[in-house]
Amino acid sequence: MPCYAIDGVIPVVSPKAYVHPTAVLIGDVIVEEGAYIGPFAALRADFGGIHIHQNANVQDSCIIHGFPNYVTVVEEFGHIGHGAILHGCRIRKNALIGMNSVILDESDIGENTIIGANSTVKAKAHIPANSLALGSPAQVIRALDEKEMAWKSQGTQQYIELTERCIKTMHEVQPLTVNTSNRLTHESFYVNHTLKPKG
Template sequence: MTVSRPGVTIVPIHGHTPEIHESAFIAPGCTIVGNVTIGAGSSIWYNCVLRADFSRIVIGERTNIQDGSVVHCDGPTPRDPDGCPCIIGNDVLVGHIAMLHGCIIEDRGFVGLGAIAMNKARIASDSMLAAGAMLTENKVMQTRELWAGRPAKKLKELSDAAIAGMKLGVAHYAENAKAHRKAVGEM
């Protein structure tokens, strides 16, 4: 279900209107275009752009896309008839000014500040793409891995403490979104 959001630009295009769960927080300044689905309890923070004009973007539940991030996807081409949708699972943390383009982030994945994930790249559950890293096309991270650098390469396995810290981050953003939602007059 999509509802009006104060200060948010929602653009239907090519027969698709964004579907935003009523419990999701979409901050003022965001632009949501086309075939976008945002799940329950998720938060899209200030000045993000989610543009799905030729494919689709799916964001699961309790996921946060932090300030200034860009999410996009590619439609079908002769070389790639399935295109490159951007699929983001549940309980995902995406840091400020990240760029996600036609990639897949599984449940509980983490994308650091300013990181880039490109077409058909995959960030597995409980894995972390470090701040500033670039996960190039078709690269696949495995569960509990930390990758860093440009291009990104595996650095190490994540500890239980790191996984617990990511879970705390998800909980923090879910609570903080409620306060921001109230502050901007959505409740």
């Protein structure tokens, strides 16, 4: 993975985390055990720190950045959807940030909360625990029910399992030139493993 020190500060990545080779880590970044950092994610801690806690995931093309004297945090089981931007904020335990959402400076997303896709949480906003918030600026719509929180936890568990799969089996290859009948497919993986497709 592209990993850079700045001002002598070197990122820290647990050997039990997975960081995709195209993700970029700069400076005061900490990635704990079980965390997943997806393709083309950029974690740039050249002003303030970035701390990704155990079993959290930061998906494809996410951008995380901060400002001086502040640590941008994704707590345990945090789930950051594709293309989201986090800037100098705190994502509490088991919260989900929807795809392409923007979470701005000093905002605080409560435990178990879901921020809907394409939402913007304005600077210094506090979104309470166990809530669903949507829109730009994001507004709390209602409390989450147990079924929704279970759905979120199931999705995060799949990313924890993906971390393990990537550590064990992902490697760069040359593509095949012909699709043959004996080529492994995602269906063959599901048949042979406990991970089940959605739907």
